[in-house]
Amino acid sequence: MHKYIIRRLLLTVVVVFGVTLLTFLSIHMSGDPTIFYISERASKEERLATRKRLGFDRPLHVQYLDFIVNLARGDTGNSLKHRVPAFDVVMERMPATLELTIGGFLLSTIVAFPIGVLAATRRGTMTDGTLMLGAMLGQSMPSFWLGLMLILFFGVTLRWMPVSGHVAFLKPLFEGRVDEALTNVPQAIRYLLMPMVAVSVYSISRNSRLIRSAVLEVLRQDYVVTARAKGLNERTVMMRHAIRNALIPIVTVLALQFAFLLNGVIVVETVFSWPGVGRLVFDAVSHRDVPLVMTAVVLLSFLFVGANLIADLMYGFLDPRIRLE
C-alpha cells in the first residue's frame, strides 16, 4: 500500500511536469509574450530591451528550467498584465472557483444518491422511468445553457435570484476572518445557488444513473438473495447489504467527478460573471501572460490530479479485497 502511494505520488509529479512543459511550449509557440506588455508603438530596440529585461530572450530550455527551479522555491514570477506575483493573482481568484466546484460536487452527490437508490428499488416502474428520463435529459444539456435558462427564468422573469455577482465565503475564511465568512454565508449561498445548479446538473444525472446501476448490480448478488431468504425486511437488506457494497464503485466515480466538474466550472463562470480562475486563465492566454498562465495551469492541474489520486486511494481503503500494487 505504502509502495503504491509513493509510486502514485511520483507519477503525479511526472504528470504535472508534463503538463507544465506542454503549457510552456504552447504558449511560447503563440508568439512574442511582450507583444501586449508594452505599447504597440514601441520601437524594435525597446521591444528587444523589454524581452531581455524579462528574460524572454534566453533559450527556451533555460527559461523552462528557470521556471521550474523558481516554482520549487515558491516563486512564480510577476504577471505581465497585473504586474504583481502571478501566484497572488491566481490565489485571489481560486477561492471563488473552489466554492463553485465544491458546491457543485456536494449538490451532485446529495441529490444523485437518493435518485439513484430510489430508481433502483423501483426498477421498471413509472418512478424509475421518469427519473431516468430526467437524468438522460440532464446529461444532454450544456451546463452553460442551463445557466442561461436559470437566469432567464429565476432572474429575469421571476426576479427571485441575482443574475450575476458573487459574495465571498472561502476567501475571508482562508484569510482567517471567520466572522466575516460566517456573516456572508446567506448571501454567498444566494449568489452561489444558480451557478452551482448549472455546474452540477450533468454530474447529478450521470451519477444517479451510475448509482442506479451499481445498486442493481449488487441486488443481483447471492448474498442479497441470502439476506432476503433468511427473512430480513427489505429496508435492512437495502441499508446493510446492498447500499454498503454498492458504495465502492460509487465513491470512486464521485471523486473522479470532482476533477471533471472543474471543466464545467470554467465555462459556467463566464455565464454568471463569476470571479474565478476560469475567466482569469482565458484572459491570461489571450494576453500571452506567460507567468500567469503557467501558475494557473500548475495549480489547477494539481487540484485535478489530487482529486483523482484521492479517488484511487479511496478505492483501496473502501474495499480491502482490492490490493493496490
Add this chain to the structure above:
Amino acid sequence: MSESRISALDRQFDETYTPQSFLQRATTSMVKSRYPVVAIIFLTLIVLCAVFATQLAPKDPNRVEIFDTLKPPLSTNREGDIENVLGTDSSGRDVLSRVIYGARISFFVGLAAVGLGGGAGTILGLTAGYFGGRVDDVIMRLADIQLAYPFILFAIMMLTILGEGVLNLILVLGIGQWVTYARIARAETLVQREREFVEAVRALGATEGRIMFRTILPNILTPLIVIASFNVAGVILSEASLSFLGLGVPESVPTWGAMLANSRNQLLSGSWWLAVFPGLAIMFTVVSLNILGDWMRDFLDPRLRGSGQGL
C-alpha cells in the same frame, strides 16, 4: 437454477430456431425499447437540416436587417405575414435559419473529431497493449498527462495558438478524445493477444501488423463503437462550450454555441427566444445520440452496462 431461468433458456433455444438477420434483430430490439426509434427519427431530421441547410433555411443566416432586430417568434410584419418563425437576433438575423445552419458545424465537427480521436486512440492503444514494455509506458504516461490537463484549459490554449477555424477545432477536440479509446483498446488488446487464435495466426507466420490490424482489431471493435456513439454527443457539447467562449469557428459561421453566447447580452431585456431555441437544438440532438448509444451498448455489448463507460 430457478424455474424462471430455465424457461428463459428454453425461450432462447426456441428463438434460435427462427434465425434472424442482424438488421432484423436490431430493428426488433429498437422498436421494443421505443426511445431509440424517436431518437433515430429526430437525428435523421437534424442530419437532413445539416445537409440541405441551403434549401431548407427560409433566409440567409447572415443577412443583417437593421430594422428588424430582436423580433419575437411568430411576430407578424405589416402585411400580417409571419416572416421569422423563431424571431430575429440583435442584428436582425433569422434565428430559425441560423439554427438550421448550426446543425452543420455540430455534426461535422462531432463526427470528424470522434473519427480522428477514435482512430488515433485505437491505434495507440492497440500498439501499447500489443507491444507492452517501453512503448506501453510512453503512450500511457502521455495519456496520464492528457488526463491531468483539464480539457477546457487545453482547448483554450491550443485554439488561442492555432487560431480559429473548423479544422483546428476538429484537431483540438480530436486530441481531447484519444485517451478514452487508447485505454479501452489497450485493455482489450491485453486480453485478446493471449488468445489461441492469435497464437495460431502467429504460428502461420503472420506479420506483427497483420496480427494487430487483421486479427486483434476486429475483436476489440465493439466496445469502441459503443463509446464512439456516446462520444459524438460529448464532442457536440464540448464544441458548443468552446463556441460559447468565442473559440473555434469564425463569427460568420452560425453555430449553436455562438448563438447562445450572443444571447447572453439580450437576456436581461427578455429576448428569451435567442437563448431557448439553439439550446433546445443542442439538447435534443445530444439526448438522441445518448439514447442511441445506450441502446447500442445494450444491444451490441451488454457487458458494458453499468461500467460507467461512455455515460
